Amino acid sequence: MTVTVTIYDVAREAGVSMATVSRVVNNNPNVKPQTRKKVFEAIERLGYRPNAVARGLASKKTTTVGVVIPDISNSIFSEVARGIEDIANMYHYNIILCNADKRKEKEIRVINTLLEKQVDGLLFMGGAVTEEHIQAFKTSSVPIVLCATADENNTIPSVDIDxxxxxxxxxxxxxxxxxxxxxxxxxxxxxxxxxxxxxxxxxxxxxxxxxxxxxxxxxxxxxxxxxxxxxxxxxxxxxxxxxxxxxxxxxxxxxxxxxxxxxxxxxxxxxxxxxxxxxxxxxxxxxxxxxxxQPMYDIGAVSMRLLTKLMNKETKEGDLTQVILPHEVIQRNSVAHV
CATH class of the missing domain: 3.40.50.2300 (Response regulator)
Structure with missing residues (x-):
């Protein structure tokens, strides 16, 4: 039977207070290097893993972003997801990727499920944005960015091509x-x-x-x-x-x-x-x-960067939140002159 190691166990093992362990785990700079080393050694010996749920409740942030993808088997969306993940990692966010099978009722259900999981932000990728989607988005207390799609009235931040x-x-x-x-x-x-x-x-x-x-x-x-x-x-x-x-x-x-x-x-x-x-x-x-x-990787990367700005309240009134990226004709061999 596995015994759960707690922050109290780490504090006792390292001979420091629980507050000190918390500061080390959360990368607080106000800890002496020698003390930090002792805490990390205790964490390694005991196999301690910080409780992300508890930390999220304390900080009111989960550092998690929900991503709704219309069809995970479609290679074009996998390229968008790669752009999202690379920027998410850069800004220390985890992503929860949910496949919606291009079905509106499943998309609405997945949106609501992700919001219930207290994600810090949501990326909705591809597909039509209907009135039902808008209603689901309106219940959100966290920022939402549309990725590779846009709503008809451009009321929700989005990144796409023309x-x-x-x-x-x-x-x-x-x-x-x-x-x-x-x-x-x-x-x-x-x-x-x-x-x-x-x-x-x-x-x-x-x-x-x-x-x-x-x-x-x-x-x-x-x-x-x-x-x-x-x-x-x-x-x-x-x-x-x-x-x-x-x-x-x-x-x-x-x-x-x-x-x-x-x-x-x-x-x-x-x-x-x-x-x-x-x-x-x-x-x-x-x-x-x-x-x-289509610059699919860039669409994902720019969408995630825009979402980080919205989550961290870095945007100012008047900032561009409807982003149109450029496309390019790639001439190959399937078109002939007649």
Whole structure:
């Protein structure tokens, strides 16, 4: 049976007061080096671990941040999470990462669970921010930052890219290469960022080029490989197949490329493909995928840094809390001139 070692045991072992042990554990500079050494030696001998819960109750801080991730299996979110964790470690915060499976009811439940655990701040990553989310956020007494998404009215601090402009720039690449029949594999139009905003960017680029929007050339996917493949099968059954496909995510674009190749078509000679994200697989697929890169690591890192400022009350009125990071077109080999 394991016996729990307490701060009292450490104090007795080191021959000091409990207050001195507490000062050492909390890195208080007002302790003599010799005394500090004695306390650390006692901690090591006894295998003492400070009680984070008790310390949190005393300081009213848990040094823990809750992170809601929409889909832990999606590589793009893992890159955001890496940026979050690196900055969290730099500022001595731990993170609790919760997967919400892109389901609104689970997202709300996870948000409430993390707030009940007395986290010092919350990062909500990706997905649509609905009125139900806003209501859950309003019950929070700690700062919240939206990461890789934003609410419709920009009332909550957020870090993201301009999704409409990213999609517009991708479609511009196709138009500049002579394409006029351009299909789109969209995300959910209920998703304001990856879905609706990217659809709006596609639509705007076509309108500016004088190309009529055809609903037959738009299919809604779920951001994953399989939905990109299914949408492409649909395009190939049209009386006149498109000369190019813009996919809202790289994963759907890779599904499109493989389906085109499975049907005996060459990419980009027969059909060009472009997308948004720049996941690692974009440079591994053949042909390599031309895409608009989101700075996913930076989105995570900047979100976490903004949250640390809010948690530590470092921000002043008028400080920028809606941050838009730049995107970049990465030219590879999946787009041809026609």
């Amino acid at each position: 999704h409409e402009k990213a999609a517009y720039d991708a479609v511009q690449v196709l138009i500049q290469n002579g394409h006029r029949s351009i299909a789109m594999i969209s995300g959910s139009l209920q998703d304001p960022a990856n879905g609706y905003a990217r659809y709006q960017g596609y639509k705007k680029a076509l309108e500016e080029a004088g190309i009529a929007l055809s609903e037959d050339l738009v299919r809604v996917g779920n951001y994953r490989y399989e939905s990109g493949s299914e949408a492409t099968k649909y395009f190939l059954e049209l009386p006149q197949r498109p000369s190019a496909i813009f996919a809202a995510t790289d994963e759907m674009a890779i599904g499109a490329i493989h389906t085109l190749q499975d049907n005996g078509l060459r990419v980009p000679e027969d059909v060009s493909v472009i997308s948004v994200d720049n996941i690692r697989m974009a440079s591994m697929v053949r042909p390599t995928l031309t895409t608009v890169a």
